[in-house]
Amino acid sequence: MTRPRLADVKIVGLYTGKIVVGIGLLMLVPFAVSMIFQEWAAALDFVIGMGACFSAGYLLQTACQTQRDLSWMHGMVVASFSWLVAMVLGAIPHYLSGHFGSYLDACFDLMSGYTTTGLYLLQDLDHISYGLNMWRHLLTYAGGQGIIVIALTFMVKGSAGAFKMYVGEGKEEKLMPNVIQTARAIWLVSLTYLAIGSLALWGAGMLIGMESVRSFLHAVWIFMGAWSTGGFAPQSYNVGYYHSGFYEILTLVIFIIGSFNFALHWAVWTGDRREIYRNIETISFFITLMLTLTITAVGLQQFGIYSDAVAVFRKGFYHVASGHTTTGFGTMAARQFITQWSPLATIGTIIAMAIGASAASTAGGFKGLRMGIIFKGLIQDVKRLINPSTAVVPVWFHHIRDTLLTDSHVRAAMLIVLSYVGMYSLGSVLGIYYGYDVVSSIFDSVSAGSNTGLSSGLASPAMPSPLKVVYIAQMWMGRLEFMSIFALIGFLISTVRGK
Amino acid sequence: MERAAHTTRREQNRKQRWVGYAIGVAIESAGICFIMLVAFAISYLVAVWYR
Numbered sequence: 001m002t003r004p005r006l007a008d009v010k011i012v013g014l015y016t017g018k019i020v021v022g023i024g025l026l027m028l029v030p031f032a033v034s035m036i037f038q039e040w041a042a043a044l045d046f047v048i049g050m051g052a053c054f055s056a057g058y059l060l061q062t063a064c065q066t067q068r069d070l071s072w073m074h075g076m077v078v079a080s081f082s083w084l085v086a087m088v089l090g091a092i093p094h095y096l097s098g099h100f101g102s103y104l105d106a107c108f109d110l111m112s113g114y115t116t117t118g119l120y121l122l123q124d125l126d127h128i129s130y131g132l133n134m135w136r137h138l139l140t141y142a143g144g145q146g147i148i149v150i151a152l153t154f155m156v157k158g159s160a161g162a163f164k165m166y167v168g169e170g171k172e173e174k175l176m177p178n179v180i181q182t183a184r185a186i187w188l189v190s191l192t193y194l195a196i197g198s199l200a201l202w203g204a205g206m207l208i209g210m211e212s213v214r215s216f217l218h219a220v221w222i223f224m225g226a227w228s229t230g231g232f233a234p235q236s237y238n239v240g241y242y243h244s245g246f247y248e249i250l251t252l253v254i255f256i257i258g259s260f261n262f263a264l265h266w267a268v269w270t271g272d273r274r275e276i277y278r279n280i281e282t283i284s285f286f287i288t289l290m291l292t293l294t295i296t297a298v299g300l301q302q303f304g305i306y307s308d309a310v311a312v313f314r315k316g317f318y319h320v321a322s323g324h325t326t327t328g329f330g331t332m333a334a335r336q337f338i339t340q341w342s343p344l345a346t347i348g349t350i351i352a353m354a355i356g357a358s359a360a361s362t363a364g365g366f367k368g369l370r371m372g373i374i375f376k377g378l379i380q381d382v383k384r385l386i387n388p389s390t391a392v393v394p395v396w397f398h399h400i401r402d403t404l405l406t407d408s409h410v411r412a413a414m415l416i417v418l419s420y421v422g423m424y425s426l427g428s429v430l431g432i433y434y435g436y437d438v439v440s441s442i443f444d445s446v447s448a449g450s451n452t453g454l455s456s457g458l459a460s461p462a463m464p465s466p467l468k469v470v471y472i473a474q475m476w477m478g479r480l481e482f483m484s485i486f487a488l489i490g491f492l493i494s495t496v497r498g499k
Numbered sequence: 500m501e502r503a504a505h506t507t508r509r510e511q512n513r514k515q516r517w518v519g520y521a522i523g524v525a526i527e528s529a530g531i532c533f534i535m536l537v538a539f540a541i542s543y544l545v546a547v548w549y550r
Contacts, residue, residue, distance in 0.1 A: 192520060256531045269523030276530045290538040297546035304550075309543055317539050 003498030004491060010064040011074050012081060012491075017060030019082040023090055024053025029138055030093070034131030042131035045096040053089050076487035080480055087111045087472075090139060097132050099123050101461045104468055109136070111472045114143035115479035116362050118231025118328030118453020119444075119471065121461045125236040130217065133234050137221040141194075143479075144228025144258070144362030145186055189265045190227065197223040197254045201247070208244045226251045227258040228362045231328025231453035240331035248314060251329055252321055259285075259325035259357030261369075263400050280397045281358045284368035284375070285324070292352035293320045299345025316345070319454065324352035326363040328453020335457040338440055346456075350443055353452040354424060364451030364478045366420055370413035372397060377410035419482045423449045427467075427474050434464050449474040 027050045034043035070078065087110045094106035105121040112119045113136055122128070122136075198219045205215030218234055225232045235241040239251055257265075264282070267275040276282055296316050306312045315332060322329045337346050356365015380395040387393060395405040403409075424446045431441025436458050444458040448471040459471065477485050 192524070196524065252535065253528055253531050256535065257527050260527070265523070265527065268526055269520045271519060273522075273526055276526060282530075282534075286534050286538060289534070290541055293538055293542035294545045297542045298549050301546045301550045312543060312546070313539055317535075317542075321535070 002494060004495055007066060007068060008074065008491075010066045011068050011070060012077050013060045013064030014066055015070065015074075015078040016082045016085055017057045017064065019057075019078075020053050020060065020085055020089060021057035023086050024050045024057060026138060026142060027053065027090075027093065027135065030131045030135035033134040034129060037130045039129045039131050042093070042097065042129040045093040046131060046135070048096060049089070049092040052092050056085075056089060073487060073491065076484040077491045080476075080484040080488040083111075083114060083476060083480065086114065090114070093132065093135060094122075097128065099125075099128055099132070104465060105461055108468050108472055110139065111475050112453070113139040113230065113232065115451050115475040116140055116144045116228045116230040116326070116364070116453075117448060117451040117475045117479075118225070119448060119455055119459045119475075120232070121459070121468070123461060125234075133217070133221060136232050137224040137230075137234075140230030140232050141190075141224035141228045144230060145190055185266055186262050189262060189269070193227055193254070193257065194220075194223060197227060197250075200250055201254075204244065204247045204250055205242070208242060208247065222251060223254060226254040226327060226329065229255055229259050229325050229327040229357065229364075229451070230362075231322070231330075233329065237333075238330045245310075245314060248318060248331060252318065255325050255327040255329065256321060259327070259361055259363040261358040261360045263360055264358065267400055275400065278398050280372035280376075280399050281368035284372040285357060288355050288368070288371060289321065289324050289352070292324060292348045292355070293317060294348075295351065296320050296345045296348030299342040299348055302342045302344060303340075305340055320349055320352050323349045323447075323452055323454055324355065325357045326353065326365050326450050326452040328447070330454060334455045337443065337454070337456045338437070343439060346439055346443065349454070350446050353446050353450045353454065354420070356450050356452075364449075366417050366450075369399060370417055372399075373405065373409050373413040374417065376405050377407075377413075380405060380410075416481060420449060420478070423474055423477055427470055430467055430470050431458060434467055444471075445474065449478045451475060451478050 027046050031043055031046035031050065034040075034046060087107050091103065091106040091110040094100055094109055095103050099122050100106040100109070101121070101123065108119070108121050111117075118140070198216075201219035201222055202216050205219055206212065210218065221232070221234050222239070224230065231238075233239060233241070239248060242248075261279075261281055264275055264279055293316070296319075297312060300306055300312060300316050306315055318329075318331055319337075321327075332340075337349065354365060355371060356367055357363035359367040359369040376395050376397050380393055383393045383395070384391075396402050397405055424442070427445025427448060428438075428442045431445055432438060440456040440458045443454075443456040446452070447454050448459070
């Protein structure tokens with residue numbers, strides 16, 4: 001094991017500094033909202049937060065001045081380390097708002113936002129300032145595209161190593177030949193949908209009698225929560241607050257579209273319309289959605305709590321789709337998953353959350369691409385068994401282009417899926433250790449690890465601090481898909497023990 | 500004149516690109532609604548049959 005040199009530390013520090021400055025710049029938006037609505041105390045919180053980000057970012061960039069470009073190891077370490085630093089500094093306005101019991105709770109909310117999870121430990125959500133509401137939703141929207149993507153778009157110029165940071169953040173798709181153009185294309189897709197989706201939700205809000213400005217702000221926030229598959233909402237009753245089927249359908253469409261791969265969006269937008277039904281991820285999503293929904297629907301029928309198809313759609317389908325896309329929007333109270341639904345229905349939702357949606361999207365979980373690859377690998381192995389041993393059994397999958405399935409594809413997919421299973425298990429066991437019931441422990445652990453945000457009521461300010469720390473780690477690992485975190489751990493160990 | 504023609508062509512390309520994006524948004528939205536309805540219909544029918 002080689003001990004990292006000062007130059008390696010410098011390069012990590014330099015790029016982390018750039019990203020921290022980016023987080024500070026992002027705070028300008030909630031600061032402006034606070035000023036507009038004359039929330040002076042909230043505005044001051046953001047001034048302090050920006051001050052901390054700019055100071056830390058400037059210090060890091062000054063102390064770590066270097067002309068070297070990133071290697072793969074640096075890119076991975078920057079990606080995972082910058083998320084931690086961004087969490088600690090971004091939590092300052094949260095903590096100063098007085099809505100959190102401790103700094104750890106504020107960090108939990110931050111990590112939940114960045115990773116588009118949606119679990120929260122904030123107290124009295126219904127009475128927080130407009131500025132803090134904007135900050136929570138903006139960071140989930142920004143986190144959905146990726147903190148690195150923000151940095152690539154606005155702050156890092158023409159770096160050959162930029163792609164390595166981008167990959168470190170769990171995205172591998174290149175929409176354009178150049179990674180910075182790719183980052184900009186991701187923003188083009190997201191901002192276009194932001195305009196369309198917010199307008200539609202604004203209209204829906206007005207239709208149900210909300211006042212114009214409030215309806216607009218709720219529309220923007222709910223869009224950000226839906227598109228980024230984040231699940232944050234401005235009211236504690238989440239989407240159920242609006243009591244509107246139309247509003248629910250709009251959010252459904254937005255979060256399902258948001259859960260698709262950016263490469264798929266780009267392919268459809270630039271003329272390859274057939275991609276939407278040929279892509280392995282959309283096929284995989286359709287099949288797993290149908291299966292998990294069937295399990296949940298049968299489970300709901302067992303207890304017969306919803307009498308008609310509309311109720312099953314608004315409660316059953318909504319939550320399974322919300323879980324499958326790892327959004328976390330809900331239209332009922334958290335404890336109802338345990339007290340009202342049958343265990344089978346709850347298990348259907350847990351499986352949906354564990355699988356998750358598309359790779360290189362805002363979503364978490366195993367991902368449809370991996371499920372598709374593993375299924376095709378299984379088919380290939382069965383074909384190999386029934387054919388003569390000398391026979392060559394080619395299997396193809398389509399994801400933007402046709403690709404020949406190899407053992408390395410299956411191995412890589414299995415490795416990540418196994419890591420997710422291990423992580424889900426760790427959180428579940430810890431929940432059970434602290435005395436929570438088995439189903440709730442599994443539910444909230446899978447929800448945190450797959451960045452979903454639905455809760456059975458376990459995740460609350462009253463839960464033990466070690467469990468909060470483990471959930472923060474699960475959200476972080478689930479979002480970055482392990483590899484960059486393994487790289488960071490390796491970097492730290494070799495700093496201490498390397499030669 | 501060549502520059503004017505170039506500008507017009509660029510404008511047309513930009514318009515075409517945005518029309519393409521709009522069609523993409525429409526196709527994605529319609530595709531999602533279709534997936535949602537079919538998945539829900541199949542699972543609901545299975546559940547009703549089970550009952």
